[in-house]
Amino acid sequence: MKTQLIKNNELINNDWVLIVPEISTENVKKQAGKVVQFKTTGEEIPSHADLEKIILPEGSKALVPLKLYLLKKTELENKYNEIGLWIYSHEEINLFNQLDKDINDFPVVAVMIEKFADGRIFSLGNLIRRKLKYKNDMRALGDILKDQLFFLKRSGFNSFLIKEGRDPIDALKGLNDFTYSYQGILDEPPLWKRR
Numbered sequence: 001m002k003t004q005l006i007k008n009n010e011l012i013n014n015d016w017v018l019i020v021p022e023i024s025t026e027n028v029k030k031q032a033g034k035v036v037q038f039k040t041t042g043e044e045i046p047s048h049a050d051l052e053k054i055i056l057p058e059g060s061k062a063l064v065p066l067k068l069y070l071l072k073k074t075e076l077e078n079k080y081n082e083i084g085l086w087i088y089s090h091e092e093i094n095l096f097n098q099l100d101k102d103i104n105d106f107p108v109v110a111v112m113i114e115k116f117a118d119g120r121i122f123s124l125g126n127l128i129r130r131k132l133k134y135k136n137d138m139r140a141l142g143d144i145l146k147d148q149l150f151f152l153k154r155s156g157f158n159s160f161l162i163k164e165g166r167d168p169i170d171a172l173k174g175l176n177d178f179t180y181s182y183q184g185i186l187d188e189p190p191l192w193k194r195r
Contacts, residue, residue, distance in 0.1 A: 004168035006149075007137070007159035011168055014161065016084060016108065017059035018141070019068065021046040063108055063139075066095050084108030086141060089120045093127050103132050108159075110139035116148070125155035146170055 005014035023046050051068050056079055063084040069076060076083055085106050087095060096103055103109065111124050121140060128134045139159040140152050149160060162168045 004162040005159060006162060006168065016061045016063045017057050018161070019054060019057065019062055019064045020112075021050045021054055021065060021068070023050055063110060063141075066091075070095075070098055082107055084110065084137075084139075086110035086112050086139075087124070089113050089124060093124060093132060096128075096132055103128075103134050104136060106136065108137045108139055109134055110141050110161075111157075113140070113142040113144060116143045116145065122151060122155040125152065125157050129156035 005012050046065065046067065048071070051065070051071050054068060056062070056076070060080060061082040061084070062076065062080040063086055064076060066085045066087050069083065069085055083106065085096075086109070087093070089111055109128060111121050111128075113121055125138060125140075128138060137159050138157050139161060140148075140157045141161045142163070144152065144160055144162070146166075152160065
């Protein structure tokens with residue numbers, strides 16, 4: 001997947017290899033009202049078997065699913081100079097509690113949106129910044145749209161991987177869609193406190 005990276009309000013070269021598991025779709029059930037997808041066996045997606053099938057590509061920096069890192073930590077650390085972690089927008093941030101080191105030891109933490117359907121990514125960005133106190137590069141991946149970038153930035157994200165087929169120059173403009181924000185969030189207090 002060819003991508004463009006927006007970081008700190010400019011287009012830059014993406015030197016991170018993004019590792020995404022092939023999800024087996026047999027016996028997959030999506031239940032209305034549930035946060036997670038699951039196989040009919042009750043196994044979460046991606047499954048342990050999906051993660052085991054991943055062939056690690058060449059590169060010096062890899063952005064890997066957190067579940068893959070927890071499964072193959074030693075192999076990944078031996079292969080790559082730098083490792084970043086990502087979770088799906090349907091996953092819980094409690095997964096980060098399974099790390100045996102500080103989340104700030106990772107230069108990139110990201111959230112993957114398979115298909116934008118709700119605002120969970122905004123909540124996850126806020127929670128990763130506030131609850132987990134993550135200070136480094138937080139990236140939005142996957143099905144992100146120009147009109148979401150302004151709000152993603154306000155939720156704590158500072159880099160965005162733009163999919164092939166989407167105009168990265170147009171997406172960059174989305175970071176400045178609004179002059180003022182009424183609500184307070186990570187980057188500033190509410191408008192009434194600023195007046």
